Amino acid sequence: MSSHFQIHLGCIFILLVFAYAILLSLKNKWVLKRIREFYLTLGFLTYLYFILADPKILYKFTGEDYNPNEVPLILGLISLGPMIRIILFDSYLYTLILGISGSLIFLCVRIPYAPGSKITTLSEICLVIVFIIIQIIETHKIDLRIKQVFWRREKEIVLKKDKDPEIGIRSLGINSDVEIIMDMCEQIKIKLKDVSKVIIYKDIKSVIKDSIADIEKIKWKVAHKQDIRIVLDPNMDDDDREYIEQNFVEIKKFKSEKSEKNDKMDRSFSDIAEILPRKASGRFTYHDVEGAIATFGINWNFDIWFVYDSTGESISLVANHILSKWNLYELFKLTKDVSQRFFEHIEKAYKFNPYHNACHAADVLHSFMFFVLSSHLLNKLSPLEIFSSIISILGHDVAHPGVTNRYLVNNKDELALQFNDISVLENMHSATIFNTMKKPGSDILSSLNQEEWFRVRNLIIQMVLSTDMSRHFEVLGQFRARVLGLKDLELNDSEDKALILSIGLKCADLGHSAKSTDLHKKWSFLVCDELFTQGDLEKEKFQTVSMYCDRETTDIDKSQSGFLKNICIPLYEVWGVYMNSPTVQKNCIDQQIANQKFWEDRAKYRKSTMRLDIIPDSAMPSIQRISSDPLLK
Known part of the structure; x- marks a missing residue:
């Protein structure tokens, strides 16, 4: 068994273990809150694998003869971009971080160690960087579109509420502190519901739903309190x-x-x-x-x-x-x-x-x-x-x-x-x-x-x-x-x-x-x-x-x-x-x-x-x- 095969097998095994560990830990709230960071780490490790384990680079570390008939991992590096966007929920910031870091590593490794013609090497580098830039531009467009949709829907909700104002708990003139707190809770709950309508991520919706439930508990305790000012x-x-x-x-x-009875x-x-x-x-x-x-x-x-x-x-x-x-x-x-x-x-x-x-x-x-x-x-x-x-x-x-x-x-x-x-x-x-x-x-x-x-x-x-x-x-x-x-x-x-x-x-x-x-x-x-x-x-x-x-x-x-x-x-x-x-x-x-x-x-x-x-x-x-x-x- 060649050393190249062992390295590929070891790297793939590590990536799979890390990926399954993330999946099994999704029930943990701490992991769930930081799920994008874990996916970013997984994407970065996969980038490293496709860059460092490419046959044109790997032979320099193992000492084995370069075989030009092996499949180049640059194809995997290019196809990795769209998949990374999906697991990062089209996050512009995280795609930018991963794209820049991957491009720099690819440049630093490819230019001094790649065999063959320099023109071929530069062409490969340009191809990878252009593709990464395209992915960054696409995520930026999607991110901007989501924000525009969010604020447009938020504006529609505000205009609708202005036209059809809801009856609040408080009345004009005299209120108890209970009614003031209840009204504040109700306004917060309404705003959270409005935000939830324009949020597309289930994890964030779940957090908002839990927050609304907590507000209802607060309202219940306040409404049943005896000492009222x-x-x-x-x-x-x-x-x-x-x-x-x-x-x-x-x-x-x-x-x-x-x-x-x-x-x-x-x-x-x-x-x-x-x-x-x-x-x-x-x-x-x-x-x-x-x-x-x-x-x-x-x-x-x-x-x-x-x-x-x-x-x-x-x-x-x-x-x-x-x-x-x-x-x-x-x-x-x-x-x-x-x-x-x-x-x-x-x-x-x-x-x-x-x-x-x-x-x-x-x-x-x-x-x-x-x-x-x-x-x-x-x-x-x-x-x-x-x-x-x-x-x-x-x-x-x-x-x-x-x-x-x-x-x-x-x-x-x-x-x-x-x-x-x-x-x-x-x-x-x-x-x-x-x-x-x-x-x-x-x-x-x-x-x-x-x-x-x-x-x-x-x-x-x-x-x-x-x-x-x-x-x-x-x-x-x-x-x-x-x-x-x-x-x-x-x-x-x-x-x-x-x-x-x-x-x-x-x-x-x-x-x-x-x-x-x-x-x-x-x-x-x-x-x-x-x-x-x-x-x-x-x-x-x-x-x-x-x-x-x-x-x-x-x-x-x-x-x-x-x-x-x-x-x-x-x-x-x-x-x-x-x-x-x-x-x-x-x-x-x-x-x-x-x-x-x-x-x-x-x-x-x-x-x-x-x-x-x-x-x-x-x-x-x-x-x-x-x-x-x-x-x-």
Whole structure:
């Protein structure tokens, strides 16, 4: 066996082993990231083999006689160029490196050692170099074409996105840090997807796909975090900003201020409910209260004041109606005496505040039931959850003193001391609900087993605590991130269902903002009256009056417009997306926007401050008194 044959065999064996080693290592991420470098090395070694193992060169190293009949390896060197381009993915840079290094080695070896005519040698050198240059030019053209296609497609994507902008998670005005981070993640994900569309290499596409999956994990962790910080729009009106900081974020101590498994648990609500007629009756007379009650939860603009003025009752009346119509008396083995006694205690515990009174609680229940009847919630909520919701809603403001948590904390009130300045009123409302059940003959949950009882208790507490306006943006931010970002809310999950019911209560609690303009004005002026009463108390104590609580300086039109724009509309927008109900959109959200425009238009023409008479403690505010106010006409 000649030495030439042994050298050829050894070189080919080494190249094959190296090539198979690369193939077997492709599963390794470190190798995969550097695959072009490995292919470049393989190409360089193959170039060396074809240059140094050519018969015209090899005989100089082995001492054997030159045989001109052997096949010259220059043919293999020329055919190697296109194959190298393929394994290097037409990379211009790597082809250039390999071409220049191969040409230099070929020149250095061929000129001094090649036998025969110098002209023949130069012709071979020119042939090889010209072919290598052609390969370099071709890869440069392909590389340039790929970049042009990439940027052209990228430009098309950008133009398309400009024409059809996507709805982001963030809203104008106020966002939680969760929503800001979620929105940033979503924008990064969109950009990665756009880049992936114009990438032709599978390994890079795979890395991008993994990165998108990691971003989704980050979004999930962020959306489920509990500690949420609120970020206000720097362009927000100063008065609105101060009002929101005072009432809609947690009270910060020592902070400087600008101014001071059974049927009840598993069955769907609609399975056991007596479905009410969907068509609301027309205008009511004082002799037709029963007809008015029949539209409770159906007619969005149901007026609880009409029922109260006609009967002197609100909570006990609507509670009996709902429990009867939806067969909850029978399902929970509940006697009407116990139910009536419990809800009468709750109704009497409400104070005669202008706004936070028993009629407000009954109206909130009506709004909540409207949401249930107008959406998929009807088929997803169990009777136990509806029962819990009725109790929590009718008691969510029980014994409300008519002042804010901030007022109680600043004045070191006994309630603030009792509940450690944390959701003072909401904790008091929850405690009052369950203390009422301890009164003789008032245990409305007596038929429940222990598991059901604790489930009801947990849901009531969570729903009532969610109405704390200092947690408004925290709860809204979490819900908005789940609905618009992750889109993963599941009514089969108990925690998700509790979040949905809590948001439903929050929307119902602010339901007056989406009622007909006349009804909305009545409730709005009652809110202002109550805030002005607090402002009067702060003046008596020589304290800084809270924003929008000074009857002498408050611009009601401006304050109500800002309240709807910054608080109510953002909440209802995401609620509308989740509900996906044309009925809710038409009756609630569209009307809410109209109400905001009403206050905005009034503010343009009206700059004076409205004064309202303080409602005496001896009488509940009546619709007649409100209607007689000339400012409402």
